[in-house]
Amino acid sequence: MRGLSSRGPLYRGLANLRRQAQRMVDPPGLILLYHRVAQPSVDPWGVSVRPERFAEHLEILRQVAEPVTLEHMLDTEPSGRLRARQVTLTFDDGYADNLHQAVPLLEQAQVPATVFVASGYVGQSQPFWWDELAHLLLNPHPLPGHLRLEMEETVQNWTLEDPSAPLQGWRAETGPPPGPREQLYLALYRLLRSLDPQPRTAAMEALRHWAGPQASRWADPFDRPVTVPELVQLATHPLIQVGAHTVTHPALGDLSPLAQRGEMLDSRVTLERLTGQPVTSFSFPFGSYGEDSGRLVQEAGFQWACISAGQAVRRRTSPLALPRISVEDWTGEEFAAQLRHWLGAPKDPPQSA
Numbered sequence: 001m002r003g004l005s006s007r008g009p010l011y012r013g014l015a016n017l018r019r020q021a022q023r024m025v026d027p028p029g030l031i032l033l034y035h036r037v038a039q040p041s042v043d044p045w046g047v048s049v050r051p052e053r054f055a056e057h058l059e060i061l062r063q064v065a066e067p068v069t070l071e072h073m074l075d076t077e078p079s080g081r082l083r084a085r086q087v088t089l090t091f092d093d094g095y096a097d098n099l100h101q102a103v104p105l106l107e108q109a110q111v112p113a114t115v116f117v118a119s120g121y122v123g124q125s126q127p128f129w130w131d132e133l134a135h136l137l138l139n140p141h142p143l144p145g146h147l148r149l150e151m152e153e154t155v156q157n158w159t160l161e162d163p164s165a166p167l168q169g170w171r172a173e174t175g176p177p178p179g180p181r182e183q184l185y186l187a188l189y190r191l192l193r194s195l196d197p198q199p200r201t202a203a204m205e206a207l208r209h210w211a212g213p214q215a216s217r218w219a220d221p222f223d224r225p226v227t228v229p230e231l232v233q234l235a236t237h238p239l240i241q242v243g244a245h246t247v248t249h250p251a252l253g254d255l256s257p258l259a260q261r262g263e264m265l266d267s268r269v270t271l272e273r274l275t276g277q278p279v280t281s282f283s284f285p286f287g288s289y290g291e292d293s294g295r296l297v298q299e300a301g302f303q304w305a306c307i308s309a310g311q312a313v314r315r316r317t318s319p320l321a322l323p324r325i326s327v328e329d330w331t332g333e334e335f336a337a338q339l340r341h342w343l344g345a346p347k348d349p350p351q352s353a
């Protein structure tokens with residue numbers, strides 16, 4: 001007789017049954033994490049979904065799941081169980097395309113969403129620094145062969161021995177960088193991420209000057225944070241809730257408790273002042289979550305906080321560390337397969353024992 005560990009049909013059948021049984025006892029909810037609804041010329045972290053694909057995702061969601069607000073999902077049955085097949089949409093960072101590209105499609109599909117905004121970037125006319133860095137390094141314009149960058153009393157030098165065009169469509173997470181421009185992009189990304197906002201702004205200015213004016217022409221009109229009027233439009237839209245995403249978008253797990261508290265509290269207070277609405281949910285930039293982060297986020301006045309752990313939400317999931325699934329530029333089929341993976345097949349209702 002074949003052992004169950006051989007992963008034959010019997011093993012797979014039993015594993016499926018076990019998953020179905022678990023879904024009946026403890027139905028999962030799903031929180032989806034989007035960033036942009038756009039098709040930028042470069043996207044090294046794969047955080048953009050093109051508008052037509054986003055429209056497909058919404059159509060599929062309506063067919064096979066129940067799209068709800070974050071608050072509604074966590075308002076469980078009296079038994080503490082989540083209601084079956086509920087899915088919540090979230091957007092991180094506060095891109096202008098959330099209002100101009102995503103909201104019209106959400107309206108058509110009547111699907112609600114939470115937009116987590118990094119308050120310190122609101123009204124900034126330039127792209128987020130990580131997007132501008134990608135434009136400067138990864139688009140196919142020529143670059144000078146040498147870069148000298150002064151940062152916080154240190155000087156860094158790089159030589160681009162072969163400053164030829166970078167590989168189009170490159171993703172940072174798919175393996176080692178294929179050429180010198182991708183290598184330099186990653187080195188600068190890591191350096192800038194660890195800097196305070198002021199030296200980072202100075203470094204970005206120096207990089208902009210180094211790359212020359214042709215490097216800035218790649219951004220699309222919505223490749224930037226929302227303005228204050230756009231933020232107010234989002235916050236007052238009946239399908240949208242605005243949540244906080246810190247002030248300066250740091251990796252909170254690397255900060256002291258005092259600095260974390262400042263980032264959490266200031267972003268909530270600023271967004272409430274700008275929108276005139278209570279802000280009760282939070283999401284952690286880069287999914288970075290320290291030992292004290294749960295307590296601190298609660299003390300900063302938030303009821304719910306999202307991380308990005310690639311798991312479904314279960315009955316016992318802490319509302320202050322809600323996992324999310326990062327959505328990529330998936331086709332409708334790929335998106336439907338992801339929903340099946342996390343929620344089970346649509347004809348798999350919990351009551352059909």
Ligand SMILES: [Zn+2]
Nearest residue numbers: 092093285286
């Ligand atoms: Zn973010």
